[in-house]
Amino acid sequence: MDSNTDFYTFRGYQLNDNAQLTSSMEDYLEMICRMLKKQDVVRIHELAARLHVKPSSASKMVNNLRLLGLVNFEKYGYIKLTVKGLAVGEYLIYRHDVLNKLLCLINNSDDETEQVEKIEHFLNEKTIRNIEKHLNEYLIMQKK
Structure with a gap:
């Protein structure tokens, strides 16, 4: 460290x-x-x-x-x-949706709204965009 x-x-x-x-x-x-x-x-x-x-x-x-x-x-x-x-509101919805997709994938569920609401405020835009990027890459690889 x-x-x-x-x-x-x-x-x-x-x-x-x-x-x-x-x-x-x-x-x-x-x-x-x-x-x-x-x-x-x-x-x-x-x-x-x-x-x-x-x-x-x-x-x-x-x-x-x-x-x-x-x-x-x-x-x-x-x-x-x-x-x-x-513009800000659209980003907030985007952030929520990205995190919901990630947590649904991890937890094998259809909706993770409660957890998303608890964590979404603590991640910056760069992290959210990278989560989406890696999530999309993972999903593409799963289709192959």
Whole structure:
């Protein structure tokens, strides 16, 4: 082991990461994006129901996403994604799907949503893209 490697607590790594989106914000944005694939707009009460939270909590989080320029939202109105929000949301769905495929393969199952939700926030984009690459290579080799 390299003695020059810096180690931190989990919280220390979180503090070193300059990402503005928290894990909870990612969950909300991902769900908004999923819902907008099936409907034109999302309302706070619908979002809250899908995430099993109170509407007041959903409203507060959506306002935080609005402040980051990821959604457009007016009190008692509709939630819509901005261009930036759509791009981030699409990536969050992609990340979820890649991890779900990997864990389903490993566990010989059809759905690993709970595990994916617990781990997806801790892997960076490079790791996710490499998981997809290796997963696809493995699947191609299995077909031969």
